[in-house]
Amino acid sequence: DTAVSQTPKYLVTQMGNDKSIKCEQNLGHDTMYWYKQDSKKFLKIMFSYNNKELIINETVPNRFSPKSPDKAHLNLHINSLELGDSAVYFCASSPTWGGAGPREQYFGPGTRLTVT
Amino acid sequence: AQSVTQLDSQVPVFEEAPVELRCNYSSSVSVYLFWYVQYPNQGLQLLLKYLSGSTLVKGINGFEAEFNKSQTSFHLRKPSVHISDTAEYFCAVSASGGYNKLIFGAGTRLAVHP
Numbered sequence: 001d002t003a004v005s006q007t008p009k010y011l012v013t014q015m016g017n018d019k020s021i022k023c024e025q026n027l028g029h030d031t032m033y034w035y036k037q038d039s040k041k042f043l044k045i046m047f048s049y050n051n052k053e054l055i056i057n058e059t060v061p062n063r064f065s066p067k068s069p070d071k072a073h074l075n076l077h078i079n080s081l082e083l084g085d086s087a088v089y090f091c092a093s094s095p096t097w098g099g100a101g102p103r104e105q106y107f108g109p110g111t112r113l114t115v116t
Numbered sequence: 117a118q119s120v121t122q123l124d125s126q127v128p129v130f131e132e133a134p135v136e137l138r139c140n141y142s143s144s145v146s147v148y149l150f151w152y153v154q155y156p157n158q159g160l161q162l163l164l165k166y167l168s169g170s171t172l173v174k175g176i177n178g179f180e181a182e183f184n185k186s187q188t189s190f191h192l193r194k195p196s197v198h199i200s201d202t203a204e205y206f207c208a209v210s211a212s213g214g215y216n217k218l219i220f221g222a223g224t225r226l227a228v229h230p
C-alpha cells in the first residue's frame with residue numbers, strides 16, 4: 001500500500017499551458033508539503049499545509065497555487081508553464097510538529113515535469 | 117536563516133570500504149539535523165535524525181552520524197558499504213519552531229564500485 005502517492009508520474013507539456021499534480025497520503029498525517037528538485041538535484045521546499053491551512057509559503061511565483069481539499073490531499077496547480085518549471089516535484093507528509101521536535105517526512109515518488 | 121553545505125558532490129568508493137559523507141550547517145538558532153537517501157528514480161527516505169541527546173545517532177542500513185555542535189557538522193558514516201548503497205544522500209536542517217521546514221544541502225552522490 002502506497003503511503004504517499006502522486007499523479008501523474010511523468011508530465012510533458014508545452015510552455016504556456018496550465019497543469020496540475022495531485023498528491024494523496026494514507027498515513028493519517030496532518031501536514032503535507034511540496035518540494036521542487038531541479039536538474040542539479042537541489043531540493044527546495046515550496047509550500048506546506050497543516051490541517052488544510054497554509055503554513056509555509058516560500059518565494060514561489062504566484063503561477064504556482066497549492067490547494068488542500070482535505071488533510072489527506074494536497075494538489076499543485078501551475079499556470080502559464082515556463083521552461084524553468086521543468087523539474088521533479090515531490091510531495092511529502094508528516095505528523096504535526098511535536099513537543100520533541102520535527103517529525104519525519106515521508107516522500108512520494110515524485111512527478112517529473114518537462115516543459116517544452 | 118539556516119543553510120547546509122555538503123562538501124562533496126560525488127564520493128566514489130569500493131565495495132566493503134568505509135565511507136564518510138560530510139555535512140556542515142549554519143544557523144543562529146537551535147537546529148535539528150537529518151540525513152535522507154534518494155535511490156534512482158525514487159523519493160527520499162529518512163536514514164537518521166538528530167533531535168537531542170546523544171550526539172552519535174544510528175540509522176537504518178548500518179549508517180550513523182555524529183552531531184558536532186562546535187564544528188557545526190553532522191557527518192554521515194558507514195564502516196563497510198555495499199553496491200546497493202549507491203544513491204544520492206541529502207543532509208537537511210530544521211530550525212526550532214520552524215513548522216517542520218527542511219532546508220536541504222545540495223546532495224552527495226555516493227557511487228559504490230565492485
